[in-house]
Amino acid sequence: MALAFDEFGRPFIILREQDQKTRLRGIDAQKANIAAGKAVARILRSSLGPKGMDKMLQGPDGDVTITNDGATILEQMDVDNQIAKLMVELSRSQDYEIGDGTTGVVVMAGALLEQAERQLDRGIHPIRVAEGYEMASRVAVEHLERISQKFEFDNDNYEPLVQTCMTTLSSKIVNRCKRSLAEIAVKAVLAVADLERKDVNLDLIKIEGKVGGNLEDTELIYGILVDKDMSHPQMPKQIEDAHIAILTCPFEPPKPKTKHKVDIDTVEKFETLRKQEQQYFDEMVQKCKDVGATLVICQWGFDDEANHLLMHRNLPAVRWVGGVELELIAIATGGRIVPRFQELTAEKLGKAGMVREKSFGTTKERMLYIEHCANSKAVTIFIRGGNKMMIEETKRSIHDALCVARNLIRNKSIVYGGGAAEIACSLAVDAAADKYPGVEQYAIRAFAEALDSVPMALAENSGLQPIETLSAVKSQQLKENIPFYGIDCNDVGTNDMREQNVFETLIGKQQQILLATQVVKMILKIDDVISNSEY
């Protein structure tokens, strides 16, 4: 690193402990960054599409995750490189925003970086490349809007939604029963959706999993499933027409927040205290009973005595229910969460048509079903599967499908999948390039080429000849001017994605292109990397 001197010839210290840091600058820095970004993209490339492969990740504690979901792979990977971390962030933000297409966005960014490298070799300034990409991405997004189609659906006719969810699920390990899972996801989303406001609160959909059984046993429960059982083994296992008291106070003597002490110094006091205590328990149970509750769900534990009193008075109870579940139960049953026994009234009770305990397998595992609720705005998807990794992967897949369905409710537009949208954009961007004077033109063309890489990866993963297939589809699109032709990954025999029913959401695709462009621009603008060298 060059030294700087002031007017008296003394050296400045620009960077502390220079010799311990490595520094890359100029074109080298850009090249190194691009290489790192590409390396990450390469890992994900083979996971793209319905024939994409999975990754097995072994965590720091030896736990195994097998997944196909881009965001999960990157999250669990022990990434150290700064640029690679940017890519991880990229996939994560796609996951938060859209929920699907997390692999695609990274592959897209990788392709953009690769093309950028070529432009840099030609001597084009990185900022010009970045600007060209920006223009191109705008063209692409507008073109997507143009070729998108609107879906009409309502609560009875949700077939288009199911088809779109199936496209998402087909790339996962669960594609064996994608139809039933897609239907479950769509029904769940429709159950909690607010079609007026076009909004879906995914928090209302609870995903529970339990190993055992097989994937086909996965079910949608219009109600809540709690991984708890009755507090006393002899309480009834099934309650019809339950009135539920939802409590956040323990069935225990009160514990005032302020510090205090009760001194016992005489026998009388001892006696009264004892009486008080008994009375207290009695009152608590009586209160619940008085308002007409037939089931008590409590966030805290019970004292043995209280437990028996509850049992004795024929009031089944569930203890140690988590806060989130408690809220869901309150929403589903239309009850109110009651923080103090004094405030318990009949109106605050939740109502459910059926509460039952169900046991699984040979071990003593039981779960509590709360069904036929007063307000069916909260649902549970209960996943079964052969092993733990399968359940985890199914949870992730269902989450993706839920997100897709939500996005469609927000915005009804769809584009065609199987790379069709990318090819159409690529054609549009390529055509637009000629209109721009200046160096950016090259960058825009590079962008078009990068767009091709997604269908190329799809074809490659499906065992097709990538270049041959892509050029065939491209010419077909151009000749007939129809943006529905994509890669025939499943070997069905037609390139028409309308016939194959492969759809993706418009906002998902747009977001992919925008996010990828943004990150690539950011990476291109870096021209100096200073990092602590390792000793």
Added chain:
Amino acid sequence: MPIDKIFKDDASEEKGERARMASFIGAMAVADLVKSTLGPKGMDKILQSTGRGHSVTVTNDGATILKSLHIDNPAAKVLVDISKVQDDEVGDGTTSVVVLAGELLREAEKLVTSKIHPMTIIAGYRMAAECARDALLKRVIDNKENAEKFRSDLMKIAMTTLCSKILSQDKEHFAEMAVDAVFRLKGSTNLEAIQIIKKPGGSLRDSFLDEGFILDKKIGIGQPKRIENAKILVANTAMDTDKVKIYGARVRVDSMAKVAQIEGAEKEKMKDKVNKILAHGINCFVNRQLIYNFPEELFADAGVLAIEHADFEGIERLGLVTGGEIASTFDNPESVKLGHCKLIEEIMIGEDKLIHFSGVEMGQACSIVLRGASHHVLDEAERSLHDALCVLSQTVNDSRVLLGGGWPEMVMAKEVDELARKTAGKKSHAIEAFSRALVAIPTTIADNAGLDSAELVAQLRAEHHNEGCNAGIDVISGAVGDMEERGIYEAFKVKQAVLLSATEAAEMILRVDEIITCAPRRREDRM
């Protein structure tokens, strides 16, 4: 241009062929490990723990073996997991599921080396699994209607399960026990209600199922040793010093006299409680928690049998058996349900005294007393019996049964083979491979028994060419025989779970093309 490292220091990455190799080899190694325990002539394994005492377990149970292994290979972990799930879900077939998954991967490896894409193999396996399941469904036997036949089915299933375990010598005896115990549950699958008491000494043959209930506890001193027509109160309450539960309470006194007073009050309180308990009109009191000497003495004075420190399961079972409710408050003696039994007495098994409740009302719970030469034998006997109980309790709910001895595998293999012939395209190779993997199970059973597996399996295949054939491998006589005649039955639910989860696991491992291992978490150094 050097590419910067992307991963952290110790993290590693394996790609493509190498990753696939690593997972195939890991999975097959695990399968080979448990392979030799399969079947009636399968061998046991000795497991020595690395923990303190280096305790030793001798077992034949796949799930137990795999659970105790320290495995680093991620693919192998998948297999361990399916075996564990199989154990939790149906209880038996824990070895078969791993062996089948291992064989499926072994066949897949061959296909991959001959350049067939893993996705094609998966598609083929899926079709084959579907077809195999249908084939089984077509041949199931359901005797739910006929109680007597159903019972004999259960007997046969229990005997088949037990014959591969240490209990095979006395399998009839134990099968009888297991079936009786399961019938007592009346359709519930809660195996907690069956208590297994292990007492070293005697021989396995001396084990018995008790028609009553046995509690591994002693009777308090000076209390009656034998009670007829007992009324039992089952309780969960503190019988030491009853704490004041109001938060922040503490005793503060200023003189010795007061201490004595309060102590007196405390005693009075306990006495009160005992009196309240006695007011229920009971002559036996069982508590989950400790009973201090003072109340114990009071009980003895009243001629009531007081049993302390029964564990929670014991209490629950006792509640089930005697029909009493578990009480914690004693203010309303008229409405508390008491348990009843005809006779409570102290019995001796080996050297230990136990309390025996006989002539119980409900009888939903029961006790099995296992006797045997050593702890290892008893532990293994318990596991074997547990397997049998699991299978039986599942079969009571899903009463479909199949023949055993490699018969289901041959039936499936035949159907799958036929499907392979009908299917066009590369998938048919995978389907064929699936059928080969299925046949590997009877082959292993025969091999483990020291028989000529190639000869036997070929014979079996020929037999199965006829419609409605019941042939399987009879390991005892070492020939192909009619399984129905020999009474070798298996539960449909077990077979189905084996088939489906093995396929699922194989599929999962096949789909992987890259293994990324994170750096192991650094343990904090104590230095």
